[in-house]
Amino acid sequence: MTHTLAAFSRQVHDILLADPGPLGRERVRTLLEDVVKDQRFADEHLGDDQPQRRLLYQDPDLGFAILGHVFHEARRTQPHDHGSSWAIYGQVAGETTMDGWEIVEPATEATPGKVRLHDSSTLTPGTARVYNEREIHSPRREGAAKLIRIEGNPNQAGPRIVWEPA
Ligand SMILES: [Fe+2]
Structure with a gap:
C-alpha cells in the first residue's frame, strides 16, 4: 500500500484522538510498520541527502x-528518556539496536541518574517499537540507517533526560 504524508498524519491524528493511551499508540505502531515498508514514501521523505533529523x-x-x-554512519546515543512524552521508532533501512535500561540510582541536582542494562532488541526494516513515558532507552547503529519516529508531545515533555550506565 502506498502512503502520503498528509494521509498518514491524518490517520495518526484520528487514532490518537480516539485513544491517546498505550492502545492507541499500538495502533499507530502497526500503521507505522506499514508506512516504513513503503519505498515511495521513503524515497520522498528520507532521501540520502537529507539532514540527520x-x-x-x-x-x-x-x-x-x-x-x-537519515544516519550516514554508526552512532551510539546515551541512555535517555523523553520525560512525559512517548516515542515510536519505525525502521526504514539499516538496523537499530535498542537497549532498554532500569534505574539503579535516581538523579540528584549534582549528579546524573545511574541505570543498568535491562534488555536489548534489534529493529530491522519494516518494524516499529513503542517507548512509553519515562522508559529509558538508547539506540545504537553499526552503520547507515533511516527511521521514521513519532513523538507524542515534544512541546510539553520538557528536556530529554540523560542517564549514565552504572
Ligand atoms: Fe529516544
Missing part, C-alpha cells in the same frame, strides 16, 4: 510530531 509534520491539534532520520 527533519520534522516532517507536527499536529496543531494534538501536538505529536513525525520526524525523518
Whole structure:
C-alpha cells in the first residue's frame, strides 16, 4: 500500500484522538510498520541527502510530531528518556539496536541518574517499537540507517533526560 504524508498524519491524528493511551499508540505502531515498508514514501521523505533529523509534520491539534532520520554512519546515543512524552521508532533501512535500561540510582541536582542494562532488541526494516513515558532507552547503529519516529508531545515533555550506565 502506498502512503502520503498528509494521509498518514491524518490517520495518526484520528487514532490518537480516539485513544491517546498505550492502545492507541499500538495502533499507530502497526500503521507505522506499514508506512516504513513503503519505498515511495521513503524515497520522498528520507532521501540520502537529507539532514540527520527533519520534522516532517507536527499536529496543531494534538501536538505529536513525525520526524525523518537519515544516519550516514554508526552512532551510539546515551541512555535517555523523553520525560512525559512517548516515542515510536519505525525502521526504514539499516538496523537499530535498542537497549532498554532500569534505574539503579535516581538523579540528584549534582549528579546524573545511574541505570543498568535491562534488555536489548534489534529493529530491522519494516518494524516499529513503542517507548512509553519515562522508559529509558538508547539506540545504537553499526552503520547507515533511516527511521521514521513519532513523538507524542515534544512541546510539553520538557528536556530529554540523560542517564549514565552504572
Ligand atoms: Fe529516544
